[in-house]
Amino acid sequence: MLHTPMEIKLFRKGDIAVVALIIVAALVFAYTSISNADNLQAVITVDGEIVETVDLSSVKEKIVITPDTQPKVVIVAENGEIRFDSAECDDKLCVNTGSLKKGGDTAVCLPAKTVITVEGADVDAVVY
Amino acid sequence: MKKTVAAVVTVIVVALVTFVFYDGVLNKTSEADFFSMKTYVTAKVTGYESDLCTDEIQKIVDNLDVNVLSRTAEDSLVSSVNKSGGGQLDIQTAAYVSLLLDVCEKSGGAFDFTLGAVSDLWKFGSTPEIPDPNALADALSHSGYKKISLEGGNLVMQDKSAVLDFGASGKGIALDSVKAYLETRDIKNAVVSVGGSTLLYGDKDFTVGIRNPEGNAGSYIAKLHMNEGCVSSSGSYEQFFEENGKRYHHILNPETGYPVDNGLVGVTIVSDSGLLSDALSTACFVLGIEKGSSLAAEYGCTAIFVTSDKKIYIEGDADIVEITDASYTYGN
Numbered sequence: 001m002l003h004t005p006m007e008i009k010l011f012r013k014g015d016i017a018v019v020a021l022i023i024v025a026a027l028v029f030a031y032t033s034i035s036n037a038d039n040l041q042a043v044i045t046v047d048g049e050i051v052e053t054v055d056l057s058s059v060k061e062k063i064v065i066t067p068d069t070q071p072k073v074v075i076v077a078e079n080g081e082i083r084f085d086s087a088e089c090d091d092k093l094c095v096n097t098g099s100l101k102k103g104g105d106t107a108v109c110l111p112a113k114t115v116i117t118v119e120g121a122d123v124d125a126v127v128y
Numbered sequence: 129m130k131k132t133v134a135a136v137v138t139v140i141v142v143a144l145v146t147f148v149f150y151d152g153v154l155n156k157t158s159e160a161d162f163f164s165m166k167t168y169v170t171a172k173v174t175g176y177e178s179d180l181c182t183d184e185i186q187k188i189v190d191n192l193d194v195n196v197l198s199r200t201a202e203d204s205l206v207s208s209v210n211k212s213g214g215g216q217l218d219i220q221t222a223a224y225v226s227l228l229l230d231v232c233e234k235s236g237g238a239f240d241f242t243l244g245a246v247s248d249l250w251k252f253g254s255t256p257e258i259p260d261p262n263a264l265a266d267a268l269s270h271s272g273y274k275k276i277s278l279e280g281g282n283l284v285m286q287d288k289s290a291v292l293d294f295g296a297s298g299k300g301i302a303l304d305s306v307k308a309y310l311e312t313r314d315i316k317n318a319v320v321s322v323g324g325s326t327l328l329y330g331d332k333d334f335t336v337g338i339r340n341p342e343g344n345a346g347s348y349i350a351k352l353h354m355n356e357g358c359v360s361s362s363g364s365y366e367q368f369f370e371e372n373g374k375r376y377h378h379i380l381n382p383e384t385g386y387p388v389d390n391g392l393v394g395v396t397i398v399s400d401s402g403l404l405s406d407a408l409s410t411a412c413f414v415l416g417i418e419k420g421s422s423l424a425a426e427y428g429c430t431a432i433f434v435t436s437d438k439k440i441y442i443e444g445d446a447d448i449v450e451i452t453d454a455s456y457t458y459g460n
Contacts, residue, residue: 015133015136045161048162090255091256106346108345110166124334124335125336127338127360
């Protein structure tokens with residue numbers, strides 16, 4: 001079928017709807033990514049398994065977490081920070097690490113195989 | 129009109145599928161973390177075979193620990209050598225031991241991997257304490273790299289009470305083993321940390337933080353901007369205890385058996401070799417800035433010394449170091 005010049009348009013209604021849909025989807029995706037990035041998530045793992053995720057940005061009241069570990073550790077999150085509050089291990093390196101409050105902060109209790117990591121490190125690794 | 133819509137939709141679908149395939153398969157990232165070698169190990173691998181690699185990395189590090197380097201695992205090669213006062217090593221372990229003996233020699237004994245009996249007395253990692261001076265003197269008299277030698281692949285101990293200890297080199301050796309494996313796989317890049325020792329592998333601009341001696345394990349005072357390589361640190365902040373107001377840390381002077389006290393709080397080494405980065409970080413910590421710099425230069429490594437008065441001294445490629453904590457300044 002031959003088209004008259006009037007019929008040849010770059011975009012039709014249907015096209016515009018598809019493009020608009022894609023733009024909206026992209027904006028929603030971008031917004032979700034950005035708002036997630038703003039949240040400071042602390043992830044607690046025991047022997048490699050995630051046992052708890054704490055959104056530090058929304059923590060106001062004190063939260064006490066006692067994962068099932070041997071030796072026992074007590075993790076406390078409050079005021080946007082998280083720390084090993086006490087531990088029944090010998091060296092207390094985890095407790096001495098202090099409070100974690102920014103992306104990349106990490107505390108490890110080797111005997112209890114427990115790790116707290118605040119997501120969002122801006123370097124590939126920290127050597128120690 | 130229908131044709132135009134169909135064409136646009138087709139192009140978008142093809143673009144999406146290509147993007148998802150490219151990003152999801154060829155650029156996929158796989159992460160793993162686990163405990164091995166009495167430390168925390170993390171691996172992040174990007175590329176087509178990343179899943180396979182993170183699984184295999186755990187096996188490699190565990191195997192190296194349990195079957196070769198650990199001196200607490202009963203059936204390891206090192207346990208057997210320590211028990212028997214020597215023994216035959218496999219080719220790979222013999223190569224590592226040969227390079228370690230070279231570091232012992234070139235560092236004038238500042239690095240020494242025969243001090244197991246001495247470090248046992250300090251009980252770092254469990255309930256640390258100041259050892260009895262007589263027991264320490266006795267342990268020292270049976271230690272020292274000059275009491276062992278490598279003849280072919282056979283490790284000979286002249287003093288059978290010497291105790292091999294890979295605590296200051298095992299993590300670096302693990303990085304070398306992992307690197308050798310990764311070289312056989314189809315991946316783009318990887319970051320593998322065994323304790324604080326890190327392998328940066330592949331074609332990427334990496335950024336590595338040097339741990340803040342006063343902060344937690346994730347906070348840093350300076351950044352290293354680098355390509356492929358291995359980075360290790362030794363720091364007095366890592367394991368320590370206090371008694372009568374004095375701090376005792378875990379980096380021992382092989383000459384005295386007591387913690388090194390020379391104004392350094394940390395030394396970081398950048399090298400192509402994991403073993404060298406690990407062993408030299410200890411050696412350079414013990415030697416101090418001047419002699420440590422000479423040793424690092426001899427091996428062609430970059431060394432970053434951090435002092436207790438917050439100065440940073442660099443030997444080697446100073447361009448890679450960027451101080452990010454304003455309370456620290458360049459010393460040289």
